[in-house]
Amino acid sequence: MGSPVKEMLYESGGFFKKQHRIVLRNAGKIDPNRIQDYIAMGGYTALVKCLSSMTPPGIITEILSSGLRGRGGAGFPTGQKWRLVAQANNSPKYIVANLDEGDPGVYANRSIAEADPHAIIEGMLIAAYATGAEKGYIYIRKEYPLAIQTLQKAIDQAKAMSLLGDNILETPLKFDLTLRFGAGAFVAGEETAILASVEGRRAMPRPRPPYPANSGLWQKPTLIQNIETLTNIPLIIQNSAAWFSKTGTPKCTGTKCFSLTGKVKNPGLIEVPMGITLREVVFDIGGGIPDGKKFKAALIGGPSGGCLPEHLLEVPIDYDSLTKVGAIMGSGGIVVLDQDSCMVDTARYFTEFCVDESCGRCTPCRAGLPRMLEIFQKITHGQGEFSDLAVLEKSCHFIREASLCGLGQTAPNPVLTTLRYFKSEYLHHIENKECEAGVCFKTRDEDEPK
Amino acid sequence: MKDDKRRGLLEKVLKDHGYQESALLEILHGAQEIYGFLDKELLTEIAGVLNLPPSQVYGVATFYSFFKLRKPGEHVVTACLGTACYVKGVEPIIAAIEEEFHLKRGGSTEDGKLSILQTRCIGACAMAPIISIDDVIIGKATKEVVIKHIKQVLGETKAEAV
Numbered sequence: 001m002g003s004p005v006k007e008m009l010y011e012s013g014g015f016f017k018k019q020h021r022i023v024l025r026n027a028g029k030i031d032p033n034r035i036q037d038y039i040a041m042g043g044y045t046a047l048v049k050c051l052s053s054m055t056p057p058g059i060i061t062e063i064l065s066s067g068l069r070g071r072g073g074a075g076f077p078t079g080q081k082w083r084l085v086a087q088a089n090n091s092p093k094y095i096v097a098n099l100d101e102g103d104p105g106v107y108a109n110r111s112i113a114e115a116d117p118h119a120i121i122e123g124m125l126i127a128a129y130a131t132g133a134e135k136g137y138i139y140i141r142k143e144y145p146l147a148i149q150t151l152q153k154a155i156d157q158a159k160a161m162s163l164l165g166d167n168i169l170e171t172p173l174k175f176d177l178t179l180r181f182g183a184g185a186f187v188a189g190e191e192t193a194i195l196a197s198v199e200g201r202r203a204m205p206r207p208r209p210p211y212p213a214n215s216g217l218w219q220k221p222t223l224i225q226n227i228e229t230l231t232n233i234p235l236i237i238q239n240s241a242a243w244f245s246k247t248g249t250p251k252c253t254g255t256k257c258f259s260l261t262g263k264v265k266n267p268g269l270i271e272v273p274m275g276i277t278l279r280e281v282v283f284d285i286g287g288g289i290p291d292g293k294k295f296k297a298a299l300i301g302g303p304s305g306g307c308l309p310e311h312l313l314e315v316p317i318d319y320d321s322l323t324k325v326g327a328i329m330g331s332g333g334i335v336v337l338d339q340d341s342c343m344v345d346t347a348r349y350f351t352e353f354c355v356d357e358s359c360g361r362c363t364p365c366r367a368g369l370p371r372m373l374e375i376f377q378k379i380t381h382g383q384g385e386f387s388d389l390a391v392l393e394k395s396c397h398f399i400r401e402a403s404l405c406g407l408g409q410t411a412p413n414p415v416l417t418t419l420r421y422f423k424s425e426y427l428h429h430i431e432n433k434e435c436e437a438g439v440c441f442k443t444r445d446e447d448e449p450k
Numbered sequence: 451m452k453d454d455k456r457r458g459l460l461e462k463v464l465k466d467h468g469y470q471e472s473a474l475l476e477i478l479h480g481a482q483e484i485y486g487f488l489d490k491e492l493l494t495e496i497a498g499v500l501n502l503p504p505s506q507v508y509g510v511a512t513f514y515s516f517f518k519l520r521k522p523g524e525h526v527v528t529a530c531l532g533t534a535c536y537v538k539g540v541e542p543i544i545a546a547i548e549e550e551f552h553l554k555r556g557g558s559t560e561d562g563k564l565s566i567l568q569t570r571c572i573g574a575c576a577m578a579p580i581i582s583i584d585d586v587i588i589g590k591a592t593k594e595v596v597i598k599h600i601k602q603v604l605g606e607t608k609a610e611a612v
Binding site: 101102103104105106107110141142143144180181182183184185186197198199200201202203204259260261262263267268269299302303333335337341346349350353357359 | 470471472473474475476478479506509510513514515516517531532533534535536537538569570571572573574575576578
């Protein structure tokens, strides 16, 4: 018999104490396969409230004043997006819930779908009523079999209780919901690419405008929303915008889910109020670095995010503060690195990822990223020159400025932040042909004849 | 060639999706579940039924990394290359598998018994590094454990859950 892990117990603080579980309110508490459980927790009452006592413009005003911003990464105010779709005079209108979660190291949306699928459906229904959309798609990665199964079951149950379909709850509201499966393309999380994919085509982004709010799926007005954003909606309606905006910071209200992974004692899915510092997340919730090793960096925002060093641990986690230091909120991944990780190799890893995932449509991203990867190969194989760093930095700025979509525009972030905060490691690789973390130069040895 | 039973299943998938162009990804997923992989012949056939240019169907199948265009081995090892797995050292495990079983990532052994594929993230990062063997997930994987499991799976005619 083992004994409970002390740090993980609620009473002893640690993992749970600094968390604030709004989005994950029902996770682990209800049986996700039973709609009755969700209803018993107050589920679908927000929808009833909307249908019985609120007008669509009234709902949009409420969401606007809550300050809720899109949790998919860009942080666009949710209420504004809804208003744009509601005002578009073209029909039918669509809602696409983005559960593509292609960022490696991120799994908050999967957990929501597996633990509380009806919260997503209720959020979509409220959005449908507010914007006038009649048809919705949940675009979900095929790599998430359990989430697919749970969501499908939830959809079937909601249909059986007249919460989906025609005349929802005996009102004129009509909303149909279908699952659509992704197939392993990171770029499909981009809002115009996801539309192409839902239409059954290659997930390649297109220039905006026109914006999806006016011309989305099949050129019709489309609301594209992240899963975590949708899960917040029923609570804002139930408890009021004022209640919601009490959590977080004035400009960034509410909470954010993070997948805390890498070299921390307590990895896992966490939900924290906006504005919490990185130090609190890594050391108080994550429990610090295991095996007596030293913290080196935290990667925030996945392959499009930034690598933040120790002296930035006090940075508050909100959209604007993170952008200021070169990272992004992204879809909510924090990977902690210790002394055993090489920052040059980390930047190389993310560059390689973006090379693989570039859709190939625009030249800066398609041709520029491989050039950057070549420079990384040189540096990590002992052939780097000092002039390479300037080329690398210049390429970063070109690709950021000139790429069509978010993938290219943010792909240089890990490179730029490592150049900014860990330049000495690059210099050491070039000058001494040596990797202090012992990660690089290995392939070269293996290539030599045995 | 395309035997009747599987052809019938494919027909059902097509019908369930109303032969719609917009459901092409779902149809390809269905076809891959039935046949194990999508060869040119199958893609051409699907294109024909949906009344789409074969180039379009082929283009979609090649765009998404989830679709397999070549026949995978009898047993499939999938290594997660997500950030958390990378940081926690999945690379040395892949290298050890390659060396032990004489194959390269993305490929199969000569006898077609084993393939090793890579995936970008299966979203179980707290258990990194992750290797899956025939859909059985091994979390906090080590070289020794993974190689032992693969040997077990290969050693028996019917793979037992490990």
